Amino acid sequence: MAELSNALGTAASRTRFVGLRRLVRRLPPTAKVGAAILLFWIVTVLTIHFWPVADPLAMVGRRLQPPSGDHWLGTDALGRDVFSRTLHGSVWSIPIAIVVVAFAVAIGSALGAVAGFFGGWWDAVIMRLVDVTVSFPPILLAMAVAAMLGPGLANASIAMVIVWWPIYARLMRAQVLEVREREHVEAAVAGGAGRVRVLVVHVLPLCWTPTLINATMDFGQVVLLAASLSFIGLGATPPSPEWGSMISEGATRFYNWWIAFGPGMAILSVVLATSFLGDGLRDAFDRRAG
C-alpha cells in the first residue's frame, strides 16, 4: 500500500493515513476481493520457495496424468506438476507486470508532464510520438519488437514498455493541462518559482489519481500480454513455468485440459482482480472528489 499512500500524500502528511483508511472503507466488496487475490499472488511470489510443493522443473510423476490427490492439477507432457508450475509461474508474471507498469508509468508520466506543462515544441514532438506508437495495435507492436529483439522475458518486457508508455503520457498530459491553470500554480509562478520546481512541487502531486487507477488496471493487462507473447513463443523460454508458455503447451493437447487450466485460471484471476480493484479505486476517488 506504499504506492497508494504516496499517491494520496499531497501536502498534508498527517491526514495521509486517515485518508487511506477512509479510502479502503469506501472500496466496494469486489475491489476488496480483487485486492485479496493480488495480495495472495504477491505473497506467493515472495514465499513460493518455502511452499511444500513439487519442483516445477523436475519430473515428479508419469506424463499427462489427470488431476489427482498427488498432483492437484495433473502433470504435463514432461511429467511435471502443473499445480506447482502454476504457482511458480507467478514468479515470472507478477514481477514482470510490476516492472513493466512501473517503467511505463515513469517514462509515460515524465514525458506527458513535460508535454503538458511546457507545451509548444515539447508537446508537439512528444505527442506525435505517442500518436505514432498508439496507431499500431498493441499486440502487433509488441510482437514486432519482441521478434526483433529475440525471445526472452527481458526483451518481451522492453516490448511491452514500448507499447504501454503512451497511455500514461496522454493521461498525465491531460491532467497537467488542467492543474497548471489552477490558482495555486499561478500563485507559485507569480511568486517567482522556477518552472521545473512548479511542475514537480505544485502540479505533479495533484495529477496522480488517474495514473494510479489506470496502472492498477493495466497490471492485469500486462500479465495477459506477457502470457500472449509467451504463448506465441516470443516471451519466456523453456523450461520456465511461465503461464503463457504453459497454456501454449496445453493448447496442442486439448484433451489433456488440465495443462492449460491452471495457468489459464491464474491469468484470469489476476486480470479480474486488477479490474475489480481498479474499478473500486476509481469509484472511491471519484466520490472523494465529488
Added chain:
Amino acid sequence: MKHFRLKKGLTALLLAGAAFNAAPVAAQNSDTLVIARSMDVNSLDPARAFCDTCQFYLTAVYETLVTLDADNKTLKPNLAESWDVNENFTEFTFHLKDATFADGSPVEASDVVWTFERLKNLKASPSFLMDGLTSAEAVDAKTVKFTVDAPNSEFLNKVSAPYTGIINAEVAEANGAIAGDTAAEADKSEPWFLANSAGSGPFMLASYSPEAELRLARNDSYWGTEPAFSEVVVTQIQDAVSQAQALETGQVDIAMQIDPDTAQSIRSGDVTTEVVPSYNFLYIGFIPGAKDMADVLTPEVRQALALAIDYDGMLDFTVGGNGAKQAAPIPNGFPGTAGLTPRAQDIEKAKQMLADAGQSDLKLVAGYPNDNVYGVDFNIMMQKVQQDFAAVGVELELKPLTWAVWRDELGAGEWPVTAIYYAPDYYGSGQYVAYFGMIDGFPWTNRASLGKGELVVNPAEADLYAKALASSGAASEEAYTEIGQAMMDDAIILPLVSPNLVLAYRNDIEGVRYSACCNLPLAEISRK
C-alpha cells in the same frame, strides 16, 4: 479503456480454444474424398516443390518412371515398363509404357528428357536428385537413356521420388517453363503450376488456395486404372486436435497429422486409427563451427553428450512411447541400418569423458524452430535434452525461434546445438549420406563446420559412400552400415526419436497407407 477489461481477461483461455476452426466440408457418402492436413506447400511445380504435402500431390498428378511398392522397399514399374542398368551403375535405360498425359498426348522419351533436364537446371530444392547426371537422351520415342558421372546404384530409387514426375513438355513450355541451362533465371512458370497441372497421373489440379484448400479432379482420360474418387479435397486444418474432431464429426474422411496421444483420445466408433512406423526422425545436431566452440565441442565432448541422453525416456516424453529409437541418421528399415545398434544412456561414462576433456561446467545454447512436427513438440523434446544434459553437469539454454530467425542464426553460428527433422524423398540410404555425411561440401558438413571443415570432415566416409554407390545388394548395405557407424562416431547428428505415424480415417474408407516416397497414394483410396 476499462469496459473491455473483462472480455480481454478471458482471451487468455480463449487463445487455446482458437484452435477449433475446422472448415465446413461435407464428406460422407460422396464421390469426394476430403483430407484434413496442415499444408506446407512451397510450390506445386514438380521441379521446385519440396514438402510433405507436395509428395502426395505430385504422386497423384504426375507420374514417375518407377515407383515404390507397398512393401516400401521394392521398386515397381510406373511410366517405365522395364529398365536396364549397366554393370557399373552409370547408364540407366528406361522403356516407356504407352501412357498419355491428361490432354491426350502420349508420354514420350522427349518429355522425360525435358523433365529431368529442367529438374537439374532449375537448381531448386529437389534438384539434388539429378546431381551427377551428365546426359539424358531419347534413344527413340519410347526409350530414354541417362548417364551419370560416377557409379550410382541409387539412381533408380531417386527416379521414384515424386519430384521426378514426368511433365508434359509442350504444355509446360507453352506456359513459360524452360528446361535449358538458363532455366534457373528464365523459367517463369511457377505461378502457372499453382493453378494448372501437366501430368499423366490419375488426378489433375483443380484449384489451390494457399492456407485453405487444395482441390484435385479426376483425370477422366487417365490411361491406367480409374481412381475411385472424382474429386479429392485437402482442407487446411492446423492442429492434431482439430483434425481429430473434424474426423470424428465426419467433416473429413482422412486426417493426416494426428499424433499418437491425440489418436488415443478419439472415442468415435466411426473412425479407424492405425499406428505404423514411419521413416521420419527428429534429431539434434552439434555445430562445432559455431562461435567459440571449436575447442569445446570436440568429438569426445560430443560423444559424451550423446551418452548423456536418456533415449528411452525421450521416446516416452515426445511420443508417449509410440515411436522407435534410431542409431544413425538413416531411418530404421533403410539399407544398412539392420547392423546398427542405437546408443544407450551412460551417465557415469559421459561425466568421466567430460571431466577428461576438461569440460566439467559446460554451458551450451540450443537454437531450434519453435514447432510441432510429426506429433513431436520441439519444446518438450528440447526440455528433455536440457534435463538429461543437466544430469551430467552441462547447462543447456533453450532458444525456440521462428523458422526465419532460426535459419539466419544457424548460418551465423549463433549457437552450437540445434534440433530439426528429416523425412525421406525416396527409399534409399544414399540420400542420408548425401545430407548428413561429414564429407567435404555436403550440407550438414557445411552447417556443422561453418567454413572450418577440418573440425568435422571424416575422410573415411567419402570412400565408403563411393563404395556403396558402386555396388548393390548386400555389398552396398554393408558399406551403408559402415557409414552409419562412422556417422554415429562423428556424433554430429544425434537422432532422438523416429515417431510412429497414425493413419486415421473414417471406417468407410479403405486403401490408406504410408509410402516412404509418396506419403499417401491418393489413387489407391476408395470408399466401401
